Amino acid sequence: GAVVSQHPSRVICKSGTSVKIECRSLDFQATTMFWYRQFPKQSLMLMATSNEGSKATYEQGVEKDKFLINHASLTLSTLTVTSAHPEDSSFYICSAQPEVGGYNEQFFGPGTRLTVL
């Protein structure tokens, strides 16, 4: 149980285009979903936290107008990288948390590798 899918797994796009990444919890309802970015040989960097039906909370330094997050349901969150540029090339990972408080394990999706040409 507790499987999180992410789509697409890999995407290559031209500079200036927008890319949407989907994150789904397949067998549980996710109260909270998280979006991370990881550059090669660096640590996970939390970009934003999203709760179903409310606006995402972005970490300091993350542009909310560039990284649009929509948590439309308890099983789906999307991250849209708008007007992508080569510096946005990274490994984007989502995670989902089944409940608020208590045992708060995050279940990770397999990640999306974005390459912007």
Place this chain on the structure above:
Amino acid sequence: GQNIDQPTEMTATEGAIVQINCTYQTSGFNGLFWYQQHAGEAPTFLSYNVLDGLEEKGRFSSFLSRSKGYSYLLLKELQMKDSASYLCAPSDSNYQLIWGAGTKLIIKP
């Protein structure tokens, strides 16, 4: 502030035992997770400690001392597939996981 301190890199021999230490400072505490991350992949859950003491799960064990802000992950009977990064992630008062840079473990034959 909140921070995590783990060794950047460790090397061990196949079949041996290795202990990866983690010290942390968080605003509040609601347990500590260890995750494994292979290169190019997402993290996978290894263990969770919320009370002091040792939690054993097969070849992996994790220890927690809340008063010392200290945890370790013990890996026994090391296998080549254990080469990965190991992430110590305490949970703060908002139940948010705090991520450090992790420890890259290199296993040699």
